[in-house]
């Protein structure tokens with residue numbers, strides 16, 4: 001098993017321990033230490049980081065497993081890693097914001113099923129690597145892992161979203177915001193990379209590290225900005241360090257929507273700084289209702305925008321039952337009224353799938369022909385099996401591991417039963433099946449290219 005060292009600047013963070021592949025040892029081992037820097041790897045004796053997910057504003061996020069759960073539950077371990085050049089005050093503010101994410105997730109994560117749960121928040125003190133004899137303190141936050149793709153990644157993979165896809169996204173996120181704002185919390189960092197689509201299709205709102213909790217104020221109250229924002233997504237009142245409102249989040253959500261609709265990765269290009277007006281409608285055309293609603297969410301003056309998420313839902317006719325704040329979180333499941341949206345296959349996954357289907361199809365065709373001896377029946381049977389395999393890939397029932405297992409199993413059967421080789425030698429079977437795989441890759445690549453060119457042509 002590979003464990004990732006969380007010490008910032010560790011020269012060799014990837015550690016491999018073959019004994020930990022055995023789950024009984026994994027559950028009972030006392031501790032493991034990084035072979036390069038001596039950092040304890042099993043955090044508070046429980047969480048084992050396995051992979052670096054990314055580095056954000058204040059730290060790094062790791063995929064980890066919790067060895068004290070029966071199924072070794074996956075979770076996300078975030079470590080506070082402020083930049084080295086911060087002043088005392090800035091460092092204190094950064095640490096407060098990191099802690100705030102833990103406080104907010106503890107408060108609302110269990111109450112809303114589209115906000116990750118907080119599992120743990122703890123500091124650890126270890127010997128310093130760079131200054132022998134000294135000690136260092138690190139802060140960690142462990143939260144629910146949302147297995148999927150964020151909307152920025154999805155945009156990169158599949159290109160711009162349709163109007164209906166954006167409306168579905170708005171309906172989900174507005175409902176979450178309505179709940180969050182009713183708790184007196186302003187998220188302040190709504191953007192595509194902070195909205196995650198679980199593999200089951202459900203959207204989650206992430207990264208509550210920049211939230212402003214408005215203590216002792218009524219729902220929909222205001223808070224002051226602390227200068228944490230993402231350029232392009234933050235309205236004027238937030239950038240100037242003034243008060244933030246629910247409509248501050250609605251502005252950022254509208255920028256998110258126009259980014260997805262237009263496919264423009266740098267949203268600042270859609271804002272005409274001279275007139276302070278968004279020019280997104282020159283890039284894409286949508287229904288007047290959606291266009292007018294987004295434009296009102298994007299108004300520069302906070303008091304001219306919609307004042308609550310519910311107002312936007314009403315304007316878009318996306319009326320929903322009010323969210324019951326004490327709603328107990330259930331396991332993520334697709335809602336019955338709204339079919340789960342699968343994460344589309346990336347080009348690489350598509351080509352890999354095509355290679356597998358071609359290779360597997362070649363082997364199956366040879367085996368079936370050996371038994372059926374009829375080209376027509378073989379063709380039909382092979383087409384049915386291939387259709388099932390392709391459907392399985394589209395549904396993500398068949399992924400990398402399943403492809404390898406299936407291909408190896410089919411190959412094994414043909415290898416051990418010469419009667420299934422239709423009189424061909426092993427070498428000929430290999431050449432034919434690999435050739436079928438390559439042809440499938442080439443044809444798929446060609447169609448993908450034509451599809452991309454057509455989408456580009458019609459979107460302009």
Ligand SMILES: Nc1ncnc2c1ncn2[C@@H]1O[C@H](COP(=O)(O)OP(=O)(O)OP(=O)(O)O)[C@@H](O)[C@H]1O
Nearest residue numbers: 053054055056057060061076116144145146150207
């Ligand atoms: N609960 C989660 N489940 C799955 N992936 C997550 C989760 N939280 C964060 N990530 C992923 O981990 C990576 C780093 O996240 P992090 O919140 O630390 O920074 P960021 O959102 O990329 O940047 P910033 O803090 O500047 O907005 C991102 O790719 C994010 O999508």
